[in-house]
Amino acid sequence: MKIENMKQTTFDKADYAQWKTLAIDSLKGKPYERLMTKTLEGINIQPLYSEKTNAYHTSTIRQMIGKRGWTIAQQTIAESASIFLEQLQTSFERGNEAIVYDGTVQFNWSEDELAKLSGMLIDYPVYMFNIDEKDAILKAFDCVDKELREQVVGMIDATSWTAPDGYNHLRTKGVDMWDLHHAGADAVTELAVALALASKLSAGSHSFPSFSSDFFVRFAIDTHFFMEIAKLRAFRLLWTAFARAFDIEKAPIIPIAAVTSIRSYSKLDPYVNLLRGGNETFAAILGGADIITTEPHDILTGPSASSIRYSRNIQLVLKEETHIDKVLDPAGGSYFIEELTEELVHKAWSLFLNIEANGGVDLFKMEDHLLKLATERNDELATGKKSLIGTNTYAQLIDTELNDWKGIKKVKRPAEMFEHVREKSANSQPKTVVLTFGQLKDFKPRMDFVTGFLATGGIHSQISAAYTTVEEAIEWLQTEKPDYVVVCANDDLTKVVMGPLLDQLPSGIVIDVAGKLDQTTEQAWKEKGLAGMIYNGQDKIAKLQSIQELGKGGQQK
DSSP states (O other): OOOHHHHHHHOOOOHHHHHHHHHHHHHHTTTTGGGGGEEESSSSEEEEOSSSHHHHHHHHHHHOOSSSSSEEEOOOOSHHHHHHHHHHHHHHHHTTEEEEEESSSOOOOOHHHHHHHHHHHHOOOOEEEEETTTOGGGGEEEEEEHHGGOOEEEEEEEEEEOOOOOOTTOOOEEOHHHHHHHHTTOOHHHHHHHHHHHHHHHTTSOOOOHHHTEEEEEEEEEEOOOHHHHHHHHHHHHHHHHHOOOOSSSSSOOOEEEOOOOOOOOOSSHHHHHHHHHHEEEEEEEEHHHHHEEEOOTTTTOHHHHHHHHHHHHHHHHHHHHHHGGGSSTHHHHHHHHHHHHHHHHHHHHHHHHHTTTTTTTTTTOHHHHHHHHHHHHHHHTTTOOOBTTTTSSSOOOOOOEEEETTTTTOOOHHHHHHHHHHHHHHHHOEEEEEESSSSHHHHHHHHHHHHHHHTOOOEEEEEEEEEHHHHHHHHHHHHSSEEEEEEEHHHHHHHHHHHHHHOTTTTTTEEESOOOOHHHHHHHHHHHEEEEEEESSSSHHHHHHHHHHGTOOOOO
């Protein structure tokens, strides 16, 4: 074909209907709905998104973001005021751009230390959270000369504290979603409650402009990457709608602070938390956060100098290597994210109106709703529907630090279920073997699944030789004397060996089989002594706890 003809060649544009037809054909009889994923927010994630972009929404979000880039606001974690100041100064030299303080752990400040901190307040933005009015660090604001207070910018989330005169750019009416997020809230609930709390704060202000100039919001960012991007973008749209209720056509830009969630963190294989923190940080960037804090990967058990450096470097690497700070609203225009943003806006606004109609955020009962969401997250992790690498899948059989660090609020995390199981296994566990039959290719998939399953509970397992007869297997079991056995073979071979194996099984051994059995076979084998099964989709926590009892001389439930 000549090049001139090639230039004239065109291809028919495939539409959504054609794609869906091909997708259904490829499923070979399975329902198309299998390609959808339902989120805790009640949103169905579709397998394909076609062009459906609301140009007005995209434009509004970009106006509300206002500027490119973000402030790297890495928290300084110290044991005393002097160490805090020393580490803060070092962090500035290494890329940190803000003073970040969490008042969960307070310490005493001398006059000299307060004076030194007050000097830093003029040069760097300040972000303080979980502060009460008795925290001595707040005295630093009294030390700043009145003529210099106009230069101090930032956010102070302090209960019942009023900034001294002259701090016109220090925001003190904040809505912090950290507690709600870690109590189990989904994106819709966080957005709706943020608006409800803003409504409560604005009710006590003389005017919306004066309130909004003092207002800020902070969101915790979880690992549901696209949902978290959409959450931040949705808040911009919701804020404009909120402002219009006060007859403000052009809503003032509100700074959004973001902090990586520790709800997704695990004490097991904590270095995976580095990946989670990186994922969450990048989502915050793409979502348009103005200030971002990345928690150290070992924040649950106590951060070290190196982990604090790693967490700071996550933001530095993203900024320096991707140049994402040169782009305004980089997620805008993505069909998927735009539609997800719009769905969050509608659902969150509806819930916000419901909260207001029921007496406001103080009277609206949320405990049951949050408990339901937290329970669903736990169930997804326990059954393997959702993966937490290093915790409920690909677990490492290594000693892990499980003590809590007192420098951060205690929160409920889905990973705690597995941490508690691992802690018990460290003290007592049954002697466990995986009994294999046939050729390697016959049993390896199930063997790998079973050993991985057991490892999530900290249970070590010994792999037998690949036996071809039940008699050989029985002889080996009589020698090894295990407490617990899991049989691994393909379906056909399992049906051949299980009957004779159960008939000849030495007393005192509890035996399971790998794979999901039909009800008739399960009942027949249980009558011969089978304890149960290990299979994909079962409740790992319940099963692991049952196996652990064997190490104490109990019976598997």
